[in-house]
Amino acid sequence: MVWAMIVAVLLLMVAPVMWLKPSTRQRRIAPLRNAAAKAGVKVKLEKPPLHGIDTAMPGYRWHYPRECPGPHFLLVRDSDASQALKPCVAGWRWRVEPLRPLPEEAREPLEALLMRLPQDALVVESNEYGITLWWWESQGAERFLTYVEDFRQVRDALAGRADRPPATRAFGGGERPAPD
Incomplete structure (x- = not known):
């Protein structure tokens, strides 16, 4: 009976250590996120721009240069989109279409x-700050790195094509233009 109590106490001591051990998924995702960070991609867990998903989802963002904001658009995979949305390419629909047509040098690589994106890539979003891939991280670092250069090419082609021109001066600040 004493030996059973000793074993129980030892198990209670070891149990917290086992909780700290990373899961298989965590061990798979850590190299993926590290590779993304080394490639200059910002990874955040946030609520995605999807209806019906209230949990955080990984978003991988390629930032536009601060002085060259990008256009606003939102592409959703067919599996999570309404059939009422306008198709973009096979498997993807526009939830928010860009105000101006995308230039050829951005549209074709996009x-x-x-x-090429995996089936768990559900949203590609662009706003003035960057272009973001919302996905469930089903692939490893090696496969993800094959997308990095393509996203950079799209980002570079869209940079400076913001829907709204940047404000030239703050309201009430600076010199007033001379009347004609």
């Missing part, structure tokens, strides 16, 4: 990239 469409090719959309065709």
